[in-house]
Amino acid sequence: MSNVRPEGSDRPFSQTLRRLKDAGLRPTRQRLALGKLLFDAGDRHVTAEQLHDEAISHGIKVSLATVYNTLNQFTDTGLLREVVVSPGRSYFDTNIDEHHHFFYEEDGALKDIPRDAIELATLPDAPVDAEVTRVDVIVRLRRAGDNRSQ
Amino acid sequence: MSNVRPEGSDRPFSQTLRRLKDAGLRPTRQRLALGKLLFDAGDRHVTAEQLHDEAISHGIKVSLATVYNTLNQFTDTGLLREVVVSPGRSYFDTNIDEHHHFFYEEDGALKDIPRDAIELATLPDAPVDAEVTRVDVIVRLRRAGDNRSQ
DNA sequence: GAGTAAGTTTGGAATTTTTCCAAACTGTTG
DNA sequence: CAACAGTTTGGAAAAATTCCAAACTTACTC
Numbered sequence: 001m002s003n004v005r006p007e008g009s010d011r012p013f014s015q016t017l018r019r020l021k022d023a024g025l026r027p028t029r030q031r032l033a034l035g036k037l038l039f040d041a042g043d044r045h046v047t048a049e050q051l052h053d054e055a056i057s058h059g060i061k062v063s064l065a066t067v068y069n070t071l072n073q074f075t076d077t078g079l080l081r082e083v084v085v086s087p088g089r090s091y092f093d094t095n096i097d098e099h100h101h102f103f104y105e106e107d108g109a110l111k112d113i114p115r116d117a118i119e120l121a122t123l124p125d126a127p128v129d130a131e132v133t134r135v136d137v138i139v140r141l142r143r144a145g146d147n148r149s150q
Numbered sequence: 151m152s153n154v155r156p157e158g159s160d161r162p163f164s165q166t167l168r169r170l171k172d173a174g175l176r177p178t179r180q181r182l183a184l185g186k187l188l189f190d191a192g193d194r195h196v197t198a199e200q201l202h203d204e205a206i207s208h209g210i211k212v213s214l215a216t217v218y219n220t221l222n223q224f225t226d227t228g229l230l231r232e233v234v235v236s237p238g239r240s241y242f243d244t245n246i247d248e249h250h251h252f253f254y255e256e257d258g259a260l261k262d263i264p265r266d267a268i269e270l271a272t273l274p275d276a277p278v279d280a281e282v283t284r285v286d287v288i289v290r291l292r293r294a295g296d297n298r299s300q
Numbered sequence: 301g302a303g304t305a306a307g308t309t310t311g312g313a314a315t316t317t318t319t320c321c322a323a324a325c326t327g328t329t330g
Numbered sequence: 331c332a333a334c335a336g337t338t339t340g341g342a343a344a345a346a347t348t349c350c351a352a353a354c355t356t357a358c359t360c
Contacts, residue, residue: 026356028308048347063310068347082237088317088346090237102276105283113274121271123289124263126252130291133255137287139273141280176327178337198318213339218318238317238346 015039023077030062034070038080043095045083045110051092083110085138100137113139165189173227180212184220188230193245195233195260201242233260235288250287263289 016035020027037054038044046054052067071092074080083091085103091110100118102111118137126132166185170177187204188194196204202217221242224230233241235253241260250263268287276282 026307028355030309049345065311065348066309069309084234084237087232087234087240088238090346102274102280104280111277117272117274118270119272120268120287122267122269124252124267126289126291127261130252130254130293132289133292134290135287136290137270137285139276139282140284140286141276142283143280176336178326180338199316215319215340216338219338222319240317 019079023074023079025073025077030060030066031070033058033060033062034067035074035079038074038092038094043093043112045091045093047089047091083136085110100139102139102141104141104143106143113137169229173224173229175223175227180210180216181220183208183210183212184217185224185229188224188242188244193243193262195241195243197239197241233286235260250289252289252291254291254293256293263287 016032016039017027019035019039020031025031034051034055037051037058037060038046048064048067048071051071052062052064055062055067071080075082075092078096081093081096083093083101085091085101086108089108093110093112095112098115100113100115102113103109104111120135120137123135166182166189167177169185169189170181175181184201184205187201187208187210188196198214198217198221201221202212202214205212205217221230225232225242228246231243231246233243233251235241235251236258239258243260243262245262248265250265250268252261252263253259254261270285270287273285
């Protein structure tokens with residue numbers, strides 16, 4: 001993070017604009033705004049609902065349907081990564097490098113684990129008819145002193 | 151699995167009965183029937199909907215609500231383990247030993263990976279305020295020759 | 301820059317999965 | 331077998347996500 005041109009200053013959308021171009025997505029007003037929220041703040045884990053609330057509270061006029069569309073398109077084009085840890089809720093991760101996650105079961109919080117902090121010494125061979133697309137390690141946590149069963 | 155009394159023969163519910171007793175759950179007709187479907191067939195991964203369909207087609211009269219209740223109670227009491235791999239769908243695994251999963255992204259199929267087939271050489275320290283409850287490794291697969299993005 | 305085709309956005313309805321609820325029912329205990 | 335607690339049930343409700351057709355933007359062309 002020792003860039004000459006700091007993010008989010010005079011050229012507020014240049015970073016997102018480039019990403020959208022590279023992904024072959026039209027830089028519309030809502031995609032630029034959502035992309036800015038997502039990518040200008042470092043590594044983030046958001047749900048559609050959260051991002052929508054955030055956009056609204058920033059005065060960005062965007063529907064929830066568009067937030068869903070956008071998150072899915074960003075995921076399909078590799079700008080985001082979907083993390084599945086909790087039934088009935090999808091998280092989208094702005095960190096698309098290989099890495100893993102801590103998951104706090106009580107409140108659903110996610111925390112990145114850097115790639116190097118987990119070393120998989122042995123991996124099973126993929127079944128003959130398939131190839132591995134990704135290996136996810138999820139370390140589930142309970143806050144100390146919290147004894148609830150779920 | 152070298153038992154003298156084979157499963158599912160003359161004493162059809164004895165295995166499930168014992169499990170329910172140990173878990174402190176009343177052996178009701180529907181819990182016995184669902185338990186039998188779940189536990190008499192070796193390692194299984196089912197959704198609530200699947201198990202309900204299966205029960206109905208076996209002539210067991212049980213509501214979907216009860217299937218959900220039962221799966222959740224079995225999970226809470228450690229008879230089952232919930233596996234989260236796919237947004238908007240919960241799988242329940244009859245194998246409660248430490249192990250991991252292959253996940254076929256196309257059709258949502260799950261396959262056990264035995265505990266020893268994956269060796270985690272390095273694990274990050276849990277954050278100071280929390281303790282690890284479980285480490286899940288999910289190896290996501292795409293069937294060879296299948297080039298769909300999702 | 302105006303015209304146009306293709307791509308996007310939108311609100312609302314629809315879908316899917318899961319939970320909730322109050323009434324009816326069943327298992328257990330004495 | 332009475333009585334209480336625990337279970338089951340169908341239907342309604344909730345929560346997350348997708349679908350849809352109409353309105354709106356963007357990118358292209360001249």
